[in-house]
Amino acid sequence: MSGFLSQLLNGLQYGLLLFLIASGLTLIFGVLGIINLAHGSLFMIGAYLAFLVTKATGSLWFALPVGIGAGLVIGAVLERVLFRYFYDREHLDQVLVTFALILIFEEMRSLVVGNDFYSVPVPAALDFSIPITAGFSYAAYRFFVIGACLVLAAALITWIERTNMGAVIRAAAEKPEMVDILGLDARRVHLTVFAVGTALAVTAGGLAAPLTSVYPNMGDGMLIISFVVVVIGGLGSVSGAFFAALLIGLIDTLGKAYGQAFAGSGLGNIIAACASMAVYILMVIVLLFRPAGLFGRRA
Amino acid sequence: MISSQTAPLIETKNLHTYYDDSHILRGVSIVLKPGETLGLMGRNGMGKTTLIRTIMGLVRPRSGTVHVGGRDMTREAAFRIAQQGISYVPEGRGIFASLSVRENLAISGRAGIDGATTWTLPLILELFPRLAERLANRGDQLSGGEQQMLAIGRALMSNPRVLILDEATEGLAPLIRDEIWKTVRLVRDAGIATLLVDKTVSEVTAIADRVVILVKGEVAFEGSPAALKADPAILHRHLGV
Numbered sequence A: 001m002s003g004f005l006s007q008l009l010n011g012l013q014y015g016l017l018l019f020l021i022a023s024g025l026t027l028i029f030g031v032l033g034i035i036n037l038a039h040g041s042l043f044m045i046g047a048y049l050a051f052l053v054t055k056a057t058g059s060l061w062f063a064l065p066v067g068i069g070a071g072l073v074i075g076a077v078l079e080r081v082l083f084r085y086f087y088d089r090e091h092l093d094q095v096l097v098t099f100a101l102i103l104i105f106e107e108m109r110s111l112v113v114g115n116d117f118y119s120v121p122v123p124a125a126l127d128f129s130i131p132i133t134a135g136f137s138y139a140a141y142r143f144f145v146i147g148a149c150l151v152l153a154a155a156l157i158t159w160i161e162r163t164n165m166g167a168v169i170r171a172a173a174e175k176p177e178m179v180d181i182l183g184l185d186a187r188r189v190h191l192t193v194f195a196v197g198t199a200l201a202v203t204a205g206g207l208a209a210p211l212t213s214v215y216p217n218m219g220d221g222m223l224i225i226s227f228v229v230v231v232i233g234g235l236g237s238v239s240g241a242f243f244a245a246l247l248i249g250l251i252d253t254l255g256k257a258y259g260q261a262f263a264g265s266g267l268g269n270i271i272a273a274c275a276s277m278a279v280y281i282l283m284v285i286v287l288l289f290r291p292a293g294l295f296g297r298r299a
Numbered sequence B: 001m002i003s004s005q006t007a008p009l010i011e012t013k014n015l016h017t018y019y020d021d022s023h024i025l026r027g028v029s030i031v032l033k034p035g036e037t038l039g040l041m042g043r044n045g046m047g048k049t050t051l052i053r054t055i056m057g058l059v060r061p062r063s064g065t066v067h068v069g070g071r072d073m074t075r076e077a078a079f080r081i082a083q084q085g086i087s088y089v090p091e092g093r094g095i096f097a098s099l100s101v102r103e104n105l106a107i108s109g110r111a112g113i114d115g116a117t118t119w120t121l122p123l124i125l126e127l128f129p130r131l132a133e134r135l136a137n138r139g140d141q142l143s144g145g146e147q148q149m150l151a152i153g154r155a156l157m158s159n160p161r162v163l164i165l166d167e168a169t170e171g172l173a174p175l176i177r178d179e180i181w182k183t184v185r186l187v188r189d190a191g192i193a194t195l196l197v198d199k200t201v202s203e204v205t206a207i208a209d210r211v212v213i214l215v216k217g218e219v220a221f222e223g224s225p226a227a228l229k230a231d232p233a234i235l236h237r238h239l240g241v
Helices: A002-032 A039-057 A061-082 A093-115 A140-164 A164-174 A177-179 A185-211 A218-233 A238-262 A266-276 A276-291 B048-055 B076-085 B101-106 B120-128 B127-131 B144-156 B175-189 B201-207 B225-229 B233-240
Strands: A131-134 A136-139 B012-019 B022-028 B038-042 B065-067 B086-089 B163-165 B193-197 B208-215 B218-223
Touching: A002 A039, A002 A093, A002 A131, A002 A136, A002 A164, A002 A218, A002 A238, A039 A061, A039 A093, A039 A185, A039 A218, A039 A276, A061 A185, A061 B225, A093 B218, A131 A140, A131 B048, A136 A140, A140 A164, A140 A185, A164 A177, A164 A185, A164 B101, A177 A185, A177 B076, A185 A218, A185 B076, A218 A276, A238 A266, A238 A276, A238 B048, A266 A276, B012 B048, B022 B048, B022 B218, B038 B086, B038 B201, B048 B120, B048 B163, B065 B101, B076 B086, B086 B144, B120 B127, B120 B144, B120 B175, B120 B233, B127 B144, B144 B163, B144 B175, B175 B193, B201 B225, B208 B225, B218 B233, B225 B233
Parallel strands: B038 B193, B038 B208, B086 B163, B163 B193
Antiparallel strands: A131 A136, B012 B022, B012 B065, B208 B218
16 A cells, blocks of 8 residues: 555656646647757756756755756757747747757767766655655655645646736747737747747756756657657646646556556466566557547647 | 827838749728828729738738838838837737637727827726626637627727728627727727728728728729729729629
């Protein structure tokens, strides 16, 4: 029972981290029309940044705000000097330029930090476990990650769903030309969306660093699973991405934790294999029957 | 030097616009003066919407110029042209389906280029009481007529100098059409210049100060509604009535 609760919390925490990455991916795709393959690299940059700042200052508490600020700056610079010139280009050009960014970012990481694995210490204030039941306690830092992600998710969804700027962002994702016709400067929207989306991915990397350690190409897996979230949530839908991320986080974590229990017999092996790729099976089913996503409204 | 008070709000000179190799506009020159209502007529495919899209900067003309309030805006971005006080309600209305009625209206709310703040949310809701009942509804939950009201209301929220309506009454029930025409008159009486594209000859000739008929991308007729009505041959040849 306590094992299950632990997996449930792990799944929740993983899903919420996924949301931070997938929400930026889906926003940037929805508003700018660009599939940013380098979005996973931004997560990697966030983790390495957290490692470097923590090493220099001795605490992750400095690294997290630095990550948010650096993410906003990196996103704004990328939009202004690079992505702006690719909105009207073909998808192939866009994919190639974002793929090139992955290679550039990984090479830079290799030059600056090298190719070793590093661990990032949990902040001393959170380096303990909270007892939940008699025989089970859960790491305080993981609760902190859950809380931080929930705060960021609430802020993001409020911004998108409840403010005037958010309405313009949704409008731009739906009918970009009409936003121009109404006299609204879409370039400001593009810059803001790219900067915020980037900052979310970088922040996710910083939050995840003490949990996963820091290693080369660590963004690749996150990118792929984030695409699954975006597809299931509905392209361009932030609230859809939220529910999809939680769903994927839980299914993936529980599937991997309990699927192996079936292994042994022939049928059991198949169940175990299906459990470990459950999220991809779910994605295929969604693509077949609800191509707009489980939570997407647009056809 | 023409003062901004008397300069035409929209003036196109010898516009030539292409879609790929198709030569759509063939030297179109039109003028819309302050406070004027100009009816733009012609059969389908004669270039009416292309002319509007060229004025709005959504399509680049190959040659010719577009001046707005005396300023050359020919190569400007669409949003800058709109910010000059040009509100365009496209055919199909362009309602944001995922935004509420209130958001659709609020998104374009601003003072006019002359600082005017005449058109506000309460005034728009007074003009279209049906929208007041549906403020929380999403754009795609409205009927066609309600969407048209919303599109016009949203256009007015920016306190424009010019309202461009492209087929605003097409496909609507007669009662709703009457309401749209009533609004067009109210907009005219408020002093907003209007460029009106519509196929209802009787209504356009009743409201417009001047009428321009486009045929195959050229101005085939320009004159008063009275002159148009006095020449049934033109009506028959160019509009099929």
